[in-house]
Amino acid sequence: MFPASCDWLSVSGSDPDNAVHCQTFRAMNCAMAAWVATPDRVAAIAGLERVRELMAEVEARLSRFRPDSELAYVNAHAGQPVRVSPLFWEVLVEALTAAEMSEGLYDPTLLDALEMAGYTVSFEHLSVGTRSGRNPMVRPLWPRRSRQPWRQIELNPIARTVTLPPHTRLDLGGIAKGWAAERAAQHLAALGPCLVDAGGDLAARGTPPPAVAAPGQPGWPIGIADPFHPDRDRALLLLHRGGVATSGVDHRHWYHRGIRQHHLIDPRTGRPAVTDVLTATVIAPTATQADVLASIVVILGARAGLRRLLATSKVEGLLIRKDGRIETTPGLMAYGFRWL
Amino acid sequence: MTRMPLKLSLATLSVAAILGSWAVLARQDQTAATDNPAASPAVMSSAVTRSWPTPMPIPTLVPPRNGEGAAISDVDAGLTLPPIPTVTMPQVAIRPQPLARTRSSR
Structure with missing residues (x-):
């Protein structure tokens, strides 16, 4: 059995042709890991190091908690065209495509609402708080939102510039980790079968x-x-291509003015979603899509979320409700699914 | 200025590629054809037939000349088989344990 946790690089198996190399590290305030199976140890070390650099670059460019990030710069210049890096461009195009395909249930312009809910600093610095400060007469003033402001973002592919509508700010936190896992897996796949774990969002290529x-x-x-x-x-599945991601309100929640909040904002209300789903796990052709869809399922709730998954091709999922009940799509068995 | 058309085409291609990757999630008939037609049983059996080598003739067993206890090398004078190497079976978990875990971000 390969160790589930390896500090730096490990090699598994007595047969060097079937060696698996691993690296773990932290980025984006999450535990990250990558595995690649290749007999070429030198190439594996270089490839895994590139993955770590990629994750660090994604965080440096897309973090909303870093005042020097590219995202912060773009947000500070709403209303003006801003030339962006290829990485920023790709993630934003993917985010806007996800918004379009989900009919706005995924929305990358919810930063104001997220901050209004109290999520103003990185989660490890966020005071979880208690219900004791609850005062029903003092409620947050939720921001008025124009109708789907993401539709008004202007992209110039020739100059690679982005123009946000005035008073609109981006938050790419709902897609960045899935995108990073997917991109890292694409990179490692040139060396051999691989798996990338970006804080619970996973992308795989090839049979281990x-x-x-x-x-x-x-x-x-x-x-x-x-x-x-x-x-x-709770369960186990076998992934040999595509991505799997889990989204939920089980961990990232806190009390703001005595009211329980979480990070999954419902774009229809601009507030933390009222949902009966505790976590949703989605398997999709890419980790990016799995990441977005898992959040959408939580926002929709169990019944509508499951219907959404069943109506979407090449997608499977598992929902754990707050009351402990579990729902799955029937195609999950094709992934070697079994309970633990 | 002379490089503008190249930039345009690359940027257009990147957008088209991302759009294409999401298009597969459009609501479709889930009974679509398999992704890899080369893996269909008909194709595989054909490939196996073509690549299968000519069957080897079945060797005739020669009884030991001196009854029980005859050494293998005695069966065919002049032929000595190499010692059978000790094989250590790799420890393979029949039911694999999770290598990684999907969970909400933390």
Whole structure:
């Protein structure tokens, strides 16, 4: 069994042709890991180091908590065309495409609403608070939102410039980790079968060697966390291509003015979604799509969220409700799904 | 200025590629054809037939000349088989344990 946690680089298996190399690190305030199976150890070290650099670049460019990030610069210049980096451009185009495909249920322009809910600093610095300060007479003044401001963002692909509508600010937190996992997996796939874990959003390419997979059960074994017991897995699936992501209100929640808040804003109300879903896990052709869809399912709630998954091709999912009930799409079995 | 058309085409291609990747999520008939037609049973069996080598003749078993206990090398004078190497079976988990975990961001 390959160690689930490796500090830097590890090699698994007695057969060097089937070696699996791993690197773990922190970025975007999350635990990150990448595995690649290749006999070329030197190439593996270089490839995994490139993954770490990519994650660091994504954080440096897209973090809303860094005043020197590219995102902060673009947000500070709403109303003016701003030339952006290729990375920023790609993530923004992907985000706007996701907004279009989800009919606005994913919205990259919800930063004002997120801050209004009290999510103003990186989560590890956020005071979770209590209900004690609750005063029903003092409620947040939720911002008035124009109708889907993301539709008014202007992109100039020739000059690679972005023009935000006035008083509009971007938050790419709902897509950045999935995009980073996907991009890293694309990079590592040139070396061999690989798996990238960006804070729980995962992208895989290729069948792993026997060091990590059982015969006849191709795929990288992925646990689905139990939100009621965060250190345990509720189920297992085998992923050999595409991505899987989990979104939920189980961890990132806090009290703001005595009212419980979380980070998944419903674009229809501009407020934290009122939902019966605790976590939603989605498998999709890419980790980016899985990331976005998982958040959408939580926002929609269990019934509408499950209907959404069933109506979408090449997508499977598992929902854990706040009352403990679990719903799955039938195609999950194709991924070697089983309960733990 | 002479490089403008190239920039245009690259940028257009990148947008088109992303749009294309999301298009697969459009609501479609889930009974679409398999992704990899080369993996269909008909194609695979054909490939196996073409690549299968000519069957080897079945060797005739020669009984030991001196009854029980005859050494293998005695069966065919002059032929000595190499020692059988010790094979250590790799420790493979029949039911794999999770390598990574999907969960809400933390």
